[in-house]
Amino acid sequence: MAVRRVGVVLTAVGVAAALALTGCSSTTESTADSAAPYHQQQSGQDDVAAAPEAGGGPGAGQPAAGAPVRFRIDERAIIYTGSITVRVDDVERAAGRATAIATGAGGFVGVDKRTSDDRRSTASLELRIPANRFGQVVDDLARLGDQEQRDISTQDVTEEALDLDARLASQRARVESGRQLLARATNLTELVMLESELAKREADLASLEAKKRRLDDLTALSTITLVLLGPEAERDGEELGFVQGLKGGWEMFVTSLLVLLTIVGALLPWLIVLGLPVAALVWLLRRRNRRPPVEPATVTAPPRS
Known part of the structure; x- marks a missing residue:
């Protein structure tokens, strides 16, 4: 029995050593062979x-x-993002033209939010555009009306992309080596250990591949946030000074009044149920107190003869 236990322990140690050596060698070779x-x-x-x-x-x-x-x-590898605000005469028509510009450039509309209020209408569109058409699309959108704001930013992720590619190649090699060892397993102990290690390596590989897809999506398709304003629509934070203070004060007054009316409405049933009997009792007590006091009868002495 003791000999069998020793054999199991030695087998486990051998499998662990093989995994470590295989992982180290595959990491070194794949990094050198894939990064170059x-x-x-x-x-x-x-x-x-x-x-x-x-x-x-x-x-x-x-x-x-x-x-x-x-x-x-x-x-x-560069991620382009931008936002542009344009004032137009007809928000709906301008939004349709913006959608056509995006699709014509090979992109699509990711988010479309609109408010209809005649000349105060607004629209907010998030456009995903191929990176090589980013600048041209921004200029086309600016020509939809009068441009009021433009904000463009870039993020260079070249080093991150290179590092991620090298890590992916290394992890794929580690997964392949784990599969080869699993195919050569000779007993149940080796099989269990190798399956556990292989599952961990495959999970790490899936995580890296998800990061790679996300990075590729951000670099391949740029994001442009387009805000369309009607002729009399106001931008966020545009109201200042007296008008903004007056509007804020009126809103606070209306809110306070609504709160007060809500409280009165909640207390009114209690006032009816408890207040009426109390009021009747008070009225009776006051009426009783107002009655004139009864004067005691006086006895008159008979006249003297």
Whole structure:
């Protein structure tokens, strides 16, 4: 019995050592083999590596060891976001034209919120546009009416994308090595340990792939928030000074009045049920107190003879 237990322990130790060695070797090899082609694909085709200094010499044309790799603008992973506010004569018609501009550029409308109030109508549209058409679409939207506000921002995620690609390649290699070890399992103990380890590696891989899809979506499709205002519509925070104070004070007055009426309405049934008997009792007591007091009878002495 003791020999069998020792055998199980040795088997478990051997499987753990094999997993560790396989994971380390696959991580090193896959990182080196997968990261290099990506850099070559990004930098080797269009001379994106840093240009050598004048003078040449051995190794000229190659970046120095440890030197950062530079990429052209059109090869970087950049997230574009923007917002634009335009005042138009007809909000509904302008919203339809904005939708046509977005779909014509290969994008779509993600969010569409509108309010109808004649000349005070407003609309807020979130447009997803291909990154290479971002600038042109923003200019087309500005021409829908009178542009009142524009805010454009960018986020460079090139390094994050490179790191994520390398981690994905490494994790895929670890999953494949785990599957190979699982196929060669010879007993139940190895099978259980390898299945648990493989499930963990596959879960990590799925998480990395989800992050990659999200990043690809953000870099491939830019986000533009378009706000359309009718001729007399007001922007958020536009009212200032006396008008804003008067409006705020009136709203507070109406709110306070509604609260007061609500309280009176809640107390009215109690006033009717309890107040009427109390009022009747008070009235009776007051009426009783107002009765004239009864004067005692006086006895007159008979006249003396």
